[in-house]
Structure formats: C-alpha cells, structure tokens
Amino acid sequence: MTKRIVIALGGNAILTKDASATAQQLALIKTAHQLAVLLTANSDWQIIITHGNGPQVGNLLLQQQRGSNSDLPAMPLYTVGAMTQGAIGFWLANALTQAFMERGLTNDVVALVTRTVVDGQDKAFQHPTKPIGPFYSPKMAKHLQALHPDWIILEDAGRGYRRMVASPQPLNIVEAPIIQSLVAQGVTLVAAGGGGIPVVHAGKSYAGIDAVIDKDYSAAKLAELVDADILLILTTVQNVYLNYQTPQQTKLTHISVAQAQQYLDAGHFAPGSMQPKVQAAMNFVRRTDKTAVITSLDNVTGYLQSGLGTIITN
Numbered sequence: 679m680t681k682r683i684v685i686a687l688g689g690n691a692i693l694t695k696d697a698s699a700t701a702q703q704l705a706l707i708k709t710a711h712q713l714a715v716l717l718t719a720n721s722d723w724q725i726i727i728t729h730g731n732g733p734q735v736g737n738l739l740l741q742q743q744r745g746s747n748s749d750l751p752a753m754p755l756y757t758v759g760a761m762t763q764g765a766i767g768f769w770l771a772n773a774l775t776q777a778f779m780e781r782g783l784t785n786d787v788v789a790l791v792t793r794t795v796v797d798g799q800d801k802a803f804q805h806p807t808k809p810i811g812p813f814y815s816p817k818m819a820k821h822l823q824a825l826h827p828d829w830i831i832l833e834d835a836g837r838g839y840r841r842m843v844a845s846p847q848p849l850n851i852v853e854a855p856i857i858q859s860l861v862a863q864g865v866t867l868v869a870a871g872g873g874g875i876p877v878v879h880a881g882k883s884y885a886g887i888d889a890v891i892d893k894d895y896s897a898a899k900l901a902e903l904v905d906a907d908i909l910l911i912l913t914t915v916q917n918v919y920l921n922y923q924t925p926q927q928t929k930l931t932h933i934s935v936a937q938a939q940q941y942l943d944a945g946h947f948a949p950g951s952m953q954p955k956v957q958a959a960m961n962f963v964r965r966t967d968k969t970a971v972i973t974s975l976d977n978v979t980g981y982l983q984s985g986l987g988t989i990i991t992n
C-alpha cells in the first residue's frame with residue numbers, strides 16, 4: 679500500500695567525528711544505503727528526507743567570520759544556513775542516486791531549497807537554545823565568551839559547551855505544496871534541510887531571519903503539511919526510554935500521545951536531545967491522528983520487518 683513518509687535524519691547520519699567534506703559524504707553514502715532499504719521493500723512508498731545542520735552551520739559561520747573583511751564580507755546566519763542546506767542536500771541527493779542505482783531503484787532524487795516561515799516575535803529570539811558548531815571545554819568557553827560578549831555559550835545536554843542561537847517554531851513551509859506534488863509523482867525529496875531556511879513574511883514575499891530551526895519540529899510541520907502517513911525520526915537510539923541511563927531504564931515501544939505528555943512533564947526526555955523529538959512526534963500525531971516513530975538509523979530494517987522502535991499514536 680502506498681505510504682507517504684517524512685524522515686528526519688539525526689546528526690550521526692552525516693557527521694560523527696570528522697567534519698571534512700569527504701567524511702560527511704562517506705557517512706551519507708552509508709545512510710543512503712540504509713534508507714534505500716525502505717524503498718527496496720516498498721517500491722510505492724513516497725519518501726521525503728530532512729536532516730539537521732547544527733554542527734555544519736556553526737562551523738561554517740566560524741569560517742565566515744574568521745576570513746571576513748570589507749571585500750569578503752561574512753554572510754548572515756540565515757544565509758549560512760542556506761549554504762549548509764545546499765551542501766548537505768547535494769551530498770545526500772548524490773548518495774541517494776548512487777544507493778538507488780545499486781539497488782535497481784528508478785526513483786528520481788531532488789534536493790529542494792526550502793524556506794520555513796517563523797514569527798519574528800517568537801520568544802525564542804530572546805532565549806537562544808539551539809546549539810551550533812563545535813563543542814568547547816569550560817576553559818575555552820570562558821575564553822570565547824570574553825572574546826565575543828554577544829555570543830550565548832551554554833552547556834549542551836551534558837556533552838560540552840556550545841554556541842547557542844535562536845530556534846523559533848516553524849509555522850509554515852513555503853515549498854510544501856510543490857514538495858507534495860513532486861513526492862506524489864514518485865520523486866524522492868530532500869527538503870527543509872537544517873529545519874529549512876528561516877524566513878518571515880515581508881510584504882508579498884519573505885525575508886531571511888537569523889536563526890536555526892529545529893529539524894525535528896520542521897519535519898513534523900512538513901509531515902503535517904504534505905499529509906504524510908508516518909513521521910519517522912531516526913537518531914542514535916533504537917527506542918525512547920524512561921529513566922534513561924539509570925538502573926530503572928525502561929524501553930518505550932508503543933505509547934499514546936497522552937502517555938508521552940505525561941512522561942515529558944515528568945522530565946524523562948532530556949532538553950536539547952530527546953525532548954524536542956518526542957514533542958515533534960506529539961505535535962504531528964495530535965494534528966493529524968497519524969503515526970510517529972522514533973528509532974535509530976541502524977534499525978530501519980528492524981522497524982520495517984518487526985515494528986521495532988518507539989511508536990507514538992493517539
């Protein structure tokens with residue numbers, strides 16, 4: 679049966695330790711083969727893939743600022759976001775073309791420059807929470823903070839210090855209608871990469887605004903707008919857990935939105951990592967009455983064959 683699926687790829691799908699272009703492209707070739715499994719088993723499935731850009735946008739912003747002068751001006755954050763969307767979109771489209779060819783799949787692949795509309799008054803602009811770029815030691819964080827008093831540098835989910843930028847909620851995805859039309863024709867799409875390029879309404883058009891949108895929230899919005907059957911959030915863990923990394927850790931296999939809300943309120947999901955994924959999954963299920971799944975990229979086959987993963991329904 680035809681199914682339309684929006685897939686949100688976690689950071690490990692693109693970048694593990696080595697941030698070079700070669701290493702990221704190699705990681706994406708592996709990812710593309712893992713995703714091609716879905717279409718090999720179900721040739722009539724319609725797939726839209728989105729991905730993060732936190733490390734890449736932060737790294738590129740640093741490079742821009744280091745090399746800039748009046749002849750070579752640094753680009754603003756939203757433009758740097760667009761640059762990473764283009765680069766990762768290109769790598770992923772290329773990797774998918776290769777993986778599809780090797781499996782005899784004939785789907786066309788398109789990476790689409792995608793704009794995500796946000797509210798310029800979103801309170802997120804006053805409270806930056808999106809970590810970008812490299813991790814810093816406490817000492818380095820202190821040094822950078824003194825050097826750049828306007829930066830917000832905070833701890834990122836216990837993993838080290840990172841620069842934080844505003845991450846407003848996605849309200850709309852400008853290209854959603856064309857994405858829906860292309861995917862219905864059997865085109866496999868890479869869209870809304872890095873959460874989409876943040877824009878606000880400006881007269882009859884749009885203007886970029888400095889921010890990095892959370893890719894799980896924009897994936898949920900996109901899934902809603904294109905009438906997807908499933909929102910598939912692929913990360914590093916096969917399941918969402920209660921009491922994660924404690925002796926009481928309990929695997930969640932199938933939960934309702936009401937249960938997810940209860941666990942979220944009780945603080946089971948770490949802010950900045952699992953919390954936005956569960957919230958995005960809940961947003962999609964609440965608005966559409968469809969299904970959201972959180973599992974690992976390595977478990978695509980397990981999900982397909984045995985329904986392994988954390989499944990969230992109404």
Ligand SMILES: Nc1ncnc2c1ncn2[C@@H]1O[C@H](COP(=O)(O)OP(=O)(O)O)[C@@H](O)[C@H]1O
Pocket residue numbers: 687688689690730912913914915917918919920921922946947948950951952953
């Ligand atoms: N309750 C939880 N259940 C499962 N994983 C959790 C939980 N709380 C925090 N995590 C962490 O969240 C991580 C996924 O978030 P993150 O690394 O930010 O995602 P992404 O794959 O999008 O880069 C997991 O690898 C895990 O370490």
Ligand SMILES: NC(=O)OP(=O)(O)O
Pocket residue numbers: 688689729730731732733809872873890891892893894
């Ligand atoms: N834009 C975004 O959510 O990127 P990460 O997933 O890399 O943080």
